[in-house]
Structure formats: structure tokens, C-alpha cells
Amino acid sequence: GAVVSQHPSWVICKSGTSVKIECRSLDFQATTMFWYRQFPKQSLMLMATSNEGSKATYEQGVEKDKFLINHASLTLSTLTVTSAHPEDSSFYICSAHHRDRKTNEQFFGPGTRLTVL
Amino acid sequence: AQKITQTQPGMFVQEKEAVTLDCTYDTSDQSYGLFWYKQPSSGEMIFLIYQGSYDEQNATEGRYSLNFQKARKSANLVISASQLGDSAMYFCAMRVQGAQKLVFGQGTRLTINP
Numbered sequence: 001g002a003v004v005s006q007h008p009s010w011v012i013c014k015s016g017t018s019v020k021i022e023c024r025s026l027d028f029q030a031t032t033m034f035w036y037r038q039f040p041k042q043s044l045m046l047m048a049t050s051n052e053g054s055k056a057t058y059e060q061g062v063e064k065d066k067f068l069i070n071h072a073s074l075t076l077s078t079l080t081v082t083s084a085h086p087e088d089s090s091f092y093i094c095s096a097h098h099r100d101r102k103t104n105e106q107f108f109g110p111g112t113r114l115t116v117l
Numbered sequence: 118a119q120k121i122t123q124t125q126p127g128m129f130v131q132e133k134e135a136v137t138l139d140c141t142y143d144t145s146d147q148s149y150g151l152f153w154y155k156q157p158s159s160g161e162m163i164f165l166i167y168q169g170s171y172d173e174q175n176a177t178e179g180r181y182s183l184n185f186q187k188a189r190k191s192a193n194l195v196i197s198a199s200q201l202g203d204s205a206m207y208f209c210a211m212r213v214q215g216a217q218k219l220v221f222g223q224g225t226r227l228t229i230n231p
Contacts, residue, residue, distance in 0.1 A: 032217050034217075034218060034219075042223075042224075043208065043221045043222065043223050043224050044162075044208070044221045046218055046219070046220075049217070049218055091160060093160070093162065095162070095219075097217050105152060105164050105167055106164075106217075106219060107164065108154075108161060108162035108163075108164075109161075110159070110160065110161045111160040111161065113160070
């Protein structure tokens, strides 16, 4: 159990377009999901915390109008990169908080590689 | 503020040897959790092991064990009998009480040589 999926796994888009990335918890409910960004050979940087039914909490320096997060159900959160530019090219990873697990560990999706031309 | 430090950018180990990956942390909270994740070249983050700040015994999960030294604020990962498939990036992370988000270290790239 505790599987998280992401779709798409990779996407290439033109500069100025918007891209939506989906994160789903397949076999458990996740009231909280997290969105991370990872540049090559670097660590994961938390972008925002997504709470079901409420507004996302963004980390300092992350533009909330550029990275739109919607957590419409207990199993789905979406990240939309609006008006994407080449500097937005990165590996985006989501995770879901499994509230019933003792360790409260997060389970990660496989990631989405975004390339903006 | 919470901080995780991994001082080893890269490690090279012979197959079947044991390896220790270092992790130190900084927090003023009394209740926190420490995690280790493995990230292969495919990019997925694989949960390895967890240690709670109040756990009296070091956590173990198969070939993985966590050497938790609270006074030193260190949480080193020990992998016994390393295998070629252990080659990956390894991240140490911390979660503090009241917050669900994780703070990650810079990572250590482990390479297992045959």
C-alpha cells in the first residue's frame, strides 16, 4: 500500500504555456500533500503544502500566482505552472502524508520532469 | 530554524562492504522525526528508515540501520553488506512536531563498485 502516482512523468512545452501536473494517492487518503522542486544534482526544495479543501501554504520565495495548487479531494492534488519559462524547467515531485501510519512518513510520487523550450 | 547537514557529497564503496552515511541536524524542538530516503537515477524517492526523537533504540530495517546519537544531533545511516543496487542518492530529512513538512539535507551520492 501507500502508492502515490504523478502524471505526466515528463512534459515538454513552449515558453508561455501552462502545464498541469497531477498527484494522486492511490490506496490511502491524504489530507495533506506536498510539492517539491529539484534541480539537477541538488536536494529537494519544498514549494508548498497542499491541504484538502483549503488554500495551499507556500514557502518563502515561491510565487503562488505562478504555481497554482488545487487539492480538490483526499486523493488528488494538482500543480499548475502558469506561463512557464525555461527557468521553470525542473523535476517536480509530490508527496502525500499518510495520516494513519505511525511514523507519519510521506510517500513520494515518481516525479515529473518539466522542460520548457 | 531546522537544518539538516550531509557533509559527504559522494561515497565510493566496494560491494559487500558496510557503509555509513553521515547526517547531522539542528533543531530546538524536543519532538522530531528523522528520515532517510533513497533516490535512484529514475528519480523516485524511496523511504528507507525512520527514527523518532523519543525512540530509545536505534531503528533498523533489514540491511539499514540508523545510528542515532541525540546528544551529538546525528542520525547516520548504516548500510550493511552493500549491493550494486544501493548506488543512488541518499537524503536525510527531518520533520518537527506540529509540522508535517520535511527539511532535506543536500544528499550523498553513493556508488557501489563491483
